[in-house]
Amino acid sequence: MKLCEHLETPLLVEVSGGNSIKEVSDNAWSNAKLVVILENKIEKLRANAEVEKYDFVQFFEINDNHYDPQSGYYCNKCKQAVTSPQ
Numbered sequence: 001m002k003l004c005e006h007l008e009t010p011l012l013v014e015v016s017g018g019n020s021i022k023e024v025s026d027n028a029w030s031n032a033k034l035v036v037i038l039e040n041k042i043e044k045l046r047a048n049a050e051v052e053k054y055d056f057v058q059f060f061e062i063n064d065n066h067y068d069p070q071s072g073y074y075c076n077k078c079k080q081a082v083t084s085p086q
């Protein structure tokens with residue numbers, strides 16, 4: 001599966017800013033068909049302007065005991081995510 005166009009730009013912004021892709025997994029989460037996991041923390045402000053173009057793309061942060069802390073972008077329309085350790 002290919003990453004959707006709505007998350008392509010935030011991913012590009014991250015990678016060109018020095019981040020790198022650690023892992024790509026299909027159906028990693030119950031609510032995401034595709035999850036791209038980055039090596040380093042996503043800098044929220046870096047891709048903000050790009051993400052704000054789509055109201056169905058949101059930035060999220062998970063601080064839950066059951067999961068490793070992480071943050072990233074989630075596309076509600078395509079059910080895909082770009083995520084990183086927090």
Ligand SMILES: [Zn+2]
Nearest residue numbers: 004006075078
């Ligand atoms: Zn999308």
